Amino acid sequence: MDEHIRIGDVAPRVQYLADGLQASFTYPFPIFEAADLEVRLDGLVLASGYTVLGAGTSEGGSVAFDAPPARGRRVTLRRSLTVARTSDFQANGILRARTLNDELDYQVAALQEVKEELGSALRLDPSEVGGAPALPLREARANRLLGFDSTGAVTVFDRGEGTMTVPFPGGIPRTVEDKLAERLSARDFGATGDGATDDGPALQAAMNAAAASGKFLEIGEGTFRTTMPLLLPGAAAGLAMRGTILYSGPPGQAALTLGDGGSANNQRKAYTGLGVVRAIQSDWIDEADIGIRIRNIDASRVEIRRAERFTIGVQLVGDARGCEDSDIHYGRIIDNRIGLDLRTLTASGWMNALRHHGGHFACSSATNPAIGRFGVRLSAAPGAYRLHNAHLFLGPAFELQRQGTPGTVDAIPFLLEVDGRGLTARGVRMEACSPFVARHTAAFNDAVYEVAFVGTYGFTGCAVDYAGATRAGGTVLPLHQAAAALGTPRLVAEASNIRARAFRWDATATGFEGLAVLSGNPAGPPATLNGFCFPGLSSITLNADTVTLPTSRAIAFVVDCSSCKEFFLAAEGTALRPMAMQFDAAEAVLDGAAPLLWSNMNAVWQGAPSCWWEGNADLDSLVGGLALNRLQRVTLAPGAAFAVIGVRGGHAGSVLKSLRLYAPATEAPMVLAGAGRAWGTRELAASLAYDPPSLAAGATATQAVTLPHVQAGDFVQAGFGGQASAFIEWTAAVTTGGAAGTVTARATNRHPTLAIDLAAGTLSVRAVKPRA
Template sequence: MADHIQIGDIAPRVHYVTNGMQGAFTYPFPIFEIEDLEVRLDNVREFSGFTVSGAGDSNGGQVTFDVPPAPGRRLTLRRNLRLARTSDFQSNGVLRARVLNDELDYQVAAMQEQQDALTGAMRLDPSEYGDLTLPSAPGRANKVLGFDATGGIALLAQTGLITNAFTGAVPRSVEDKLAEALTARDFGAVGDGVADDGPALQAAMNAAAVAGKLLVIGEGTHRTTMPLSLSGDAAGLTMRGSILYAGTWGQAALTIGSGGAARNATRHYAGLRVMRATQSDWSSESDVGIRLVNLDACHVEVLQAEGFCIGIQTLGDERGFEDSTLHLGRIANNRYGLDIRTGSAAGWNNSITYMGGHFANASSVNPTLSRFGVRFSCAAGAYNRHNAHHFVGPAFELQRQGTPGTVDAIPFLVDVADARAITARGIRMEQCSPYVARHTGGANDCLYEVGYVGTYGFTGAGIHYPAGATRAGGTVVALHQAAAAHGSPRLVAEAGNVRARAFRWNSTDIGFEGMTVLSGNPSGPPTTMNGLCFAGLSSITLNNDNITLPTSRGIGFVVDCTLCKEFFLAAEGTTLRPFIVQFDGSETVLNDSAPVLFSNMNTVWQGSPSSWWEGNADLDSLSAGIALNRLQRVTLHSSAAYAVIGVRGGSAGAVLKALRLYVGGTDAPAILAGGGRLWGGRELTASITYDPPSIAAGANATQAVTLPYVQGGDFVSVSHSSASGFIEWSGAITTTGSSGTVTARATNRHASTAIDLASGTLMVRAVKPRL
């Protein structure tokens, strides 16, 4: 066995790619000392964090790391000897074979390292001969090393290569570096507000689209007399200046994104500013400042859009506009600040978040024309179900012109047949109409939180439902001066157990305390509240814990809706159909010219003789397996002063258990029942002035008192304002019905003395029995 290192024919380096788990790595070549082994991770030499074994072994050894290197790193183990002679042979001394072998082994190992290093060097092919000596430093300064026509070294002029100052950067040509992003000035844009930069801007936009580059429009005002278009093929747009549109009317000044079925996804458009050189007269909705088409998962920042009929328009053409975020700045002097639109049956406009936005109009701009901050719209025949649009902190200063306002100045106009989940938080309204929104169709699940209303005082922030609206699908939370009230919605009428409220009105009819009963086919037909509201009706079945309500019978609460027009109806039971009857201030029934709206179903006018509006579905009916109808918002017509809100049987076996009526926390409408109203009260009373005669001991005197609707079986009591401890009063029902009579009897219980009471009031009371 050899007693010294054997230097074999093996390269003095080995490479590994680490996996994150292996910590020990073999080197197959010999080293003399531990310091002879060089350890590198990703070309960086390491000096600690590992141990080396196997020094002096001909077969190499092992490097063991304290912690396995992270996966994917390149590990190099390389022998690196110091080129120095470490031994000396003395004259006339003993020449030992071991020392000589060690010296020769060291030299061979060092030559192997040099041979290994030469394999990575640039050199001539063995068949070639020539001089590769570089010129002196002054001669090669600011030159590029190259080769001439014969293959010899040549110094070439500098070609404009530049290198980033950071580690790892590679040289690039100036042209390549400048082509990273395109600017409008690359194509001759001036930005002085006078020169027509339109051709230069469009050329730049075309180039950005072809190259898929980001376009930068630098500082300054870039005036254009032509409409501009940036295709969705461009990587994006950054504006540090503005575009001043001085072109013809009826065109979009700046269109971003490709139309048709193109999808313009994951783009970033920042700092957009487009203004009209002359204020639009709002006569054409084709006059648009910025049109954004078919954007998907994009981020858009609009700093300014001013002076157009439509400031900003987002358009789902033959594809969708969706899943994007818009940051809005100053949107001024436009009839529609933001128009959210679809252009075809195949397009959609959904799931967008809008941050901020100041929608404003100057008082001098088109003062006789209505204006809106945000509009939801669609082209004829286009998809009309916009959904999931969320606004955060928009401000509206629309100049409604006069007190009261003479033109509409409404923040939100939902002008489509259907829309869902439009929400707006922290709305600020200045100089607007007393409406935060107008819904012209069947928009639903919309929520508007109004944080502040200023100018002309707080006159309201409701939702306007014009003729043609089919749903009361909006909720307003007016925090302005009323934030505390919104935490407590008010329960204004409750029949937690309708069956327990039942009482016998007469031998055939049943009434309900605090409620009125209606007929689907009353005779007459009646035209007033007293004619349509009954104290009791037949054909109602009383069960143990509920009632059976046929289709011809309705039961509900009578409300004074002079101020409060919105109620929430909740009913517990099966196959119940909601209905509304409205009356004006003189209690005359209103016809179909005063429509009502429900939040989750359409309304149907039943006409005379019932004269009620009802929902087109039962409250417990399912929509796609979900009970969406159970809680209904009821929006009454503005001309209604009184209304009956309740349910009727949706089938012959409809069951009613409970009925409740809610309003917002700032309202407290009166519920009309009993007292001066015939319906809803078990108690009947009457009084007359009566001077009883002198009544002998043991004798009595009687007096008939008219008490309409008293019936046999009612509990009757009698009293007189002149009291005596010996006069006992009692009553007996002598006639019944609408002209019923109670005979009051005064009996003198004194054993020997006649009693003559003073004149006073004789009072008669009858109470209907519960059933």
């Protein structure tokens, strides 16, 4: 027959005293399932953080903790079965020995638990007869002591203590003990706060009691040294500190953890006056070396006075739940590599809608000078939820002590390693920082940094560094210099009516004043700015008020971006795809190794022959029902000296109405069109030195002038700069039947009788392309 559990005469409970090193503890009694084992630390039942081994065996098994329990903590392993019958023997059915044995084993195990619990209970001696004494009713025993009268019967007595009443109407008498028990104090459990005694066990006992009773814990004045990490479970009502915890325990631990991990809720908490200092400065290598860790807070208020000398000063964590809708106030966050870390640990955690007030995030110049440091980090563990949304920072101050000028070691206020939307930092102060207010390494959108003051030893920069980012989602408002002038972006180029700017370039091609026309499949392919920018192309349809732009055509502004690297593109129409090209100082096209970024969508490299970057969606496509894609800023690569920025058709019927390009208010980039460039101008001109022959009365003379790109049907004129005569009439015509790109200038003597001979001068011709 099958083997079954044998229930021996073994007590179903075992207890150990942890030494801080041992992580595995045995239990000598059998359990049927892992859930049958109750695991306690100092009386608190644990729901996670361990693994039960050996369920279903007669000899028992072991419990393996994820991390060894701290030294001095009491580990209790106890069998706790659910008392319920799960099987039924059918009438006239087969009675299987295995089923019967399992039932009897379960009953014996349950009875062993009853025996174990009775052994800890008060009971009458077996020699006494009679039933168990009944307790007095609740009303009779309230605020009284339980005892025995002269006959040995259970009764109640007065506590013999004074009562107190609040001096207000409706107040009721209460004992002093009841009044004092409203809030727990760490000193009630033996904590001294003298800075020398190890107060760790006393502090942890106080925290356990606060959690077990659901009460508020108070840690008073003084310095409370601890050699063990501390945990205040989320079942406690909150924590108020007036003193400071001095952590001298093992590295790689959170000195103070508030709230439970897993799915435990940490709502409506008040944590005030928190202060934790590491006894020895961290070397900033281990990110598990944390001052204050707060788990899964929701609708809470947190006040942190100080967190100093750790790798991470303060860390908010979201795991099976998350952090949201809370206010956190910061004081001195000093000498930490990362002052504040907002981190998700699992795919089910989140980090949203938090309001961060104040904070002095600073480092001493001598603290780990070769290691980069950051004020605030938004991060996620591998595989964790990466969308951090809606964080508000009010008045944070950063004094991070960059090393060298302009700085060889990172000292950056904000580090965004995750995706998400909506980070607003108001009134940021930057002292001795890198020339970046933030670094983005992912696809974060809608981050606004209002920098109120910059004092970085001669450097006043406060840009955003996009190190490997896929979105240019940050905007800096530098209020520390000419705030009034910086409030409005500058209009660089405008085509308020694209259709009105169209002109006939030649018999088949259409051009646009002030803009270049580009092909998605240029022949060659070209390699330079002049090769990619056409003055006109075919396949563009002109409507009564709009332009139909196919997917193979783009219309764009050409700008000098040697100084300005950020532009905002605004387009009106339907199904338009943003595009941009980049060129170096020699006007050679830059390839995909020089990426650019759109602020609100991903950039896609099209490669040769088009060689442009475009957004991954049309400007009028909706995101969650909203036209967010219309809001596009483009951030160019550092090596770009010239750029082409515009739109192409998203499909064959795309319609373009207007196009505008903006830059920051401090910039005034040059727009390239005409003036020696072939694109963007209706007017062509050429000149040459010319000595007209002597013209008899009524006679004419002609001179051919080369004018590239002139076409039949262009409006042409001729003029002569030199000796003037009222009787010499200058006209021009496009040469037909001869050399292409030639204008014939004609001089006619309109005097009725006299011959005229003009002195040498300059003959100029001009052609204007007709409006289309």
